[in-house]
Amino acid sequence: MDFLRNLGDIGLFIHAMIDAIIFPIPALFSQLSLSALSPDRAIWLASIGFVGCLIGTPIGYGIGKASGGLVLNKIMKRKWYDSATALFTKHGEAAILVGAFTPIPFKIFTILSGCMSYPLWKLLSYAALGRAVKFYTVGVLFYVYGRTAENMVDSVLTIILLSVGALIGGIWLTVRYVKNRKKKRSEVQSVQGQEDSIDVTAGKNE
DSSP: OHHHHHTTHHHHHHHHHHHTTTOSSOTHHHHHHHHHHOGGGHHHHHHHHHHHHHHHHHHHHHHHHHHTTHHHHHHSOHHHHHHHHHHHHHOHHHHHHHHHSSSSOHHHHHHHHHHTTOOHHHHHHHHHHHHHHHHHHHHHHHHHHGGGGGGTHHHHHHHHHHHHHHHHHHHHHHHHHHHHHHHHHHHHHHHHHHHHHHHHHHHHHO
C-alpha cells in the first residue's frame, strides 16, 4: 500500500486495476489517501480509479475463463464461493451490481463471471455503473468538503450506496417482472393459437 501511494496517480491506477483482478485490498483506500492530500484533484483521482477498474475487469474475467473455479477456491473460503456462485447463477446482474459498489471484493465477481461464461459486455456495463457510483461519490465529497470529507466518507458513502443499490435493485426487479409478464402472456397467446388451430382443423374434418 505504501509503495502504491508513493506512486501517486499511477499507483491509484494500478491499485484500481489489480483490485478487479486479485489484489485483496480495495482501491478505495488509495483513493481516500490521495484525495485527502489533494481535494482539488479528487474528481480527477476518481476518474483514474474508475478507468483502472474497467481495464482490470476483463483481465479478471479472462483469469476466471481460463482457470475455472481454481483461482477463487484459492483466494476465498469454500462457503463464500458456494454462496457467490448460487447468487450469481440466480441473479447474475444483481450480483455484479452488488459487488460493484459495495465492500464485497469486486474481484470475486469479475473472476466468477469468467468461470460461468457470463457475457463480458454485460459485466463491463454493470461494473461501469456500480464502480462509477463508488469512485465519484468519494471524489465529489472530497472536492466539495475538502479534507473534512475523511470523517464523512464512511457514513455518507454507506447511505448513498445503499440508496443507489435499492434504486437499481427496484428498477431491475421491475424490468424483470415486466419481462416475465410479457413472456407469460406470449406463451398463453401461443397456446390459445394452437388450440384454435386444432379446433378449426377438427371442424373441417367433421
